[in-house]
Amino acid sequence: MAGAGGQSSSGVRDARRRQIREAAVRVFAERGYHATRVSDIAAEAGVAHGLVYHYFASKEDLLREVFRRSWSHLVVGLEDIRQGPGSATDRLARVVRLMLGSYRMAPELVRVLVLEVTRSANLRHEVEEIRTGFATIEALIRDGQEAGELRRDVSPELASYITWGAIDEVITAWVLGTLPTTDEEMSAAERAIVAVVGAGLAEPAART
Amino acid sequence: MAGAGGQSSSGVRDARRRQIREAAVRVFAERGYHATRVSDIAAEAGVAHGLVYHYFASKEDLLREVFRRSWSHLVVGLEDIRQGPGSATDRLARVVRLMLGSYRMAPELVRVLVLEVTRSANLRHEVEEIRTGFATIEALIRDGQEAGELRRDVSPELASYITWGAIDEVITAWVLGTLPTTDEEMSAAERAIVAVVGAGLAEPAART
Amino acid sequence: MAGAGGQSSSGVRDARRRQIREAAVRVFAERGYHATRVSDIAAEAGVAHGLVYHYFASKEDLLREVFRRSWSHLVVGLEDIRQGPGSATDRLARVVRLMLGSYRMAPELVRVLVLEVTRSANLRHEVEEIRTGFATIEALIRDGQEAGELRRDVSPELASYITWGAIDEVITAWVLGTLPTTDEEMSAAERAIVAVVGAGLAEPAART
Amino acid sequence: MAGAGGQSSSGVRDARRRQIREAAVRVFAERGYHATRVSDIAAEAGVAHGLVYHYFASKEDLLREVFRRSWSHLVVGLEDIRQGPGSATDRLARVVRLMLGSYRMAPELVRVLVLEVTRSANLRHEVEEIRTGFATIEALIRDGQEAGELRRDVSPELASYITWGAIDEVITAWVLGTLPTTDEEMSAAERAIVAVVGAGLAEPAART
DNA sequence: AATGAATGAGTTTTCATTCAT
């Protein structure tokens, strides 16, 4: 009984944490981190605002948690792609698809990641974690260079920033509404990034 | 004589405005817009905080002013490049140089533009103005496509976001300290962006 | 039980609101609305100043609330008198007694009403509500005229302003300390107003 | 020359004082004393706000000055009436006419006197001076009682407050716009006050 | 005398966080 109780209450605990976390994502996305009040999050989650502090140490901790949860998910996906099959160009294309796809799946979450975490000066530590994502792309590009598929006159590090920047800018444009987000347009954006970055990083001899 | 007097007192006013604006840039860059107190700006400028309100209506107004001043400068530079001589690829290279160079000239200012204004949800109206910069790059790319220099299978609009994203990401990395900012490294970054975006947007037949 | 709980917690809320409202009355009366700081009110109520904003939207809102609460009480009393028995002169006397009596009961409150609300240009909307009180007196006087008890050569509207003015001036004098407020003196003032206004408004034929 | 110069500059000084004082009256009337900024007054007068402090010690001093200037004018008028010819009732009528007439002449000024000075808790000293006005009316009424014209069962002091209150309330209503201010209506109000207060204070035997 | 830039004390208001229940 204690065990079951423990489990079930642990499950309840997790459900509550999740409920609050997801409410936070929506409100952060809507109003921005700084303009969001803890009571807004609580109201969105349908709980008393004091309860937020049972589950999270602070407002910043909540943002951090939102970030970690989703970011680690992305990082795993990127690592899978890097270790997976296909040419470097194919795998880069898959990276673009993963990143842009995550916006399609959870635009509000991505909005928070893009507008709040990535650019926040306070979340230096988290920004470090973002580097993990870059590092995976960087490794993927280095692999491609060593395999003779990708040009070697550009450092893998810089190449990863350029790739990431292209993706990030498009997502930001979707988030801010400066690029349309119909399925058609989103697919076109995906193809455009793949085409430009693919050609831009390809070994000259290998360019189509 | 009255005219001269008017000018000189106007000059004093302008000098003060500028003094406060430049102090604001430094403090915004150092601590971020939200974490900056008006009294920090006043202290940095060496004036009483009340004086800030003599010259600017509010803290947000100050940020807006900082943005407009510097942004319009950049926009003019971009437009000059677009209308200037050279192949589309040459002019794209000049765009990259202008943007990255502005960071070299005034890293704190660019930091504010990049981290605060560009991503701020409150400054929607200003974000609109940012589009002007994109539009110029877009026009430059369209010109290149029509001249047969640049590939036509990517819309000029998306191409401009990709280009901008590559530039923006590198500047952000400089600002956040995740990429080194020695002269050597900054030049390497410039060459990398020019190389990758240039090749990525080039008409296949024209690729070297 | 839930109901009782709801009631009691609502009762706690109401008690706090009341506690703060009554503290506000005392401090407004003591220092005047403009010179009163929200923190003064909080201190008088023995709570943190932030709590004031838990219960009232702003300092002005608090004044408005004080006004509405007490004014509506007076208006009800006036209306009761108007509809009650007795000659018009008797009922006018009762009106005087009600108004002056309210000062005896809650001099601080009346002081706020008289010095702050009634004369404030900002509370125009509330000044509208004050007209309701006048209107009741006006109706009472009109009734008296139609019954042949009161003179008809003075409009009921002007007569109500004159009556009200006599009452208001005496209360103001009490508030400002320019007339003594011993029981004896207050009764004398009441008799004086009743006598003068009564005779002044009486139908000539009916004058004693 | 020195003498002439002194005179003329003294005349200039007086003109400036007057210019600022009259501007202050208009702005106080428009926005109320507390809500009026010194710079508003300066702007209304068309001078720099620093200049206000060359002529007046403080904002409160300015209000005090406005009050004294006009109040002493009224007090002189009241005293003239008291010492003048006619029955007590006639002279009371003249008092009403003087007071109401002053509103016709300078409504903004009267508005300041009525809404700001008379009711201000800060201007205790000035409120004392107001008593002078009451005292004159009180003396006039006492004279009438001693001459057997006015009833003796009401103290002259209370009678003066009642008279004053009737006048004050009507002026306040004009100021706040709750009574119409056409010539016709203003004359009707004057007649009403004279009729009611006159009959109310008359010796019973003498009532018409 | 005149200007208006400069000062800074003072006030309202917000909101993250704590805590009694």
Add this chain to the structure above:
DNA sequence: TATGAATGAAAACTCATTCAT
């Protein structure tokens, strides 16, 4: 676990007053 009342630090902003020119 859950509530929401209570706290108080912190920050933007105002404006009377001073003062250099």
